[in-house]
Amino acid sequence: MTTLVAYDDNGRRVxxxxxxxxxxxxxxxxxxxxxxDRGWGYRRIAKHLSLRWQTVAKIARYQRRSAVPTAWxxxxxxxxxxxxx
Numbered sequence: 001m002t003t004l005v006a007y008d009d010n011g012r013r014v015x016x017x018x019x020x021x022x023x024x025x026x027x028x029x030x031x032x033x034x035x036x037d038r039g040w041g042y043r044r045i046a047k048h049l050s051l052r053w054q055t056v057a058k059i060a061r062y063q064r065r066s067a068v069p070t071a072w073x074x075x076x077x078x079x080x081x082x083x084x085x
Contacts, residue, residue: 006069014067023051028065035060 005017016025027049034040034048035056042060046053058064
């Protein structure tokens with residue numbers, strides 16, 4: 001099975017396929033739904049999902065995790081001795 005990775009317009013990894021991502025795309029969608037549609041505050045969402053309220057606030061305000069994938073492709077293989085993309 002081949003793993004596909006999401007990339008934005010600039011060729012950078014985005015979303016949960018980014019190598020530093022710790023929050024899934026599904027959790028990001030839940031945060032935004034609870035804040036925008038149900039009117040929950042940042043601290044309430046953070047407590048409900050066991051996250052820091054500052055993280056929730058940045059996601060809800062689209063300051064984090066706002067890039068939209070424009071392409072899905074296989075990650076490049078790294079040359080020997082170097083980290084993969």
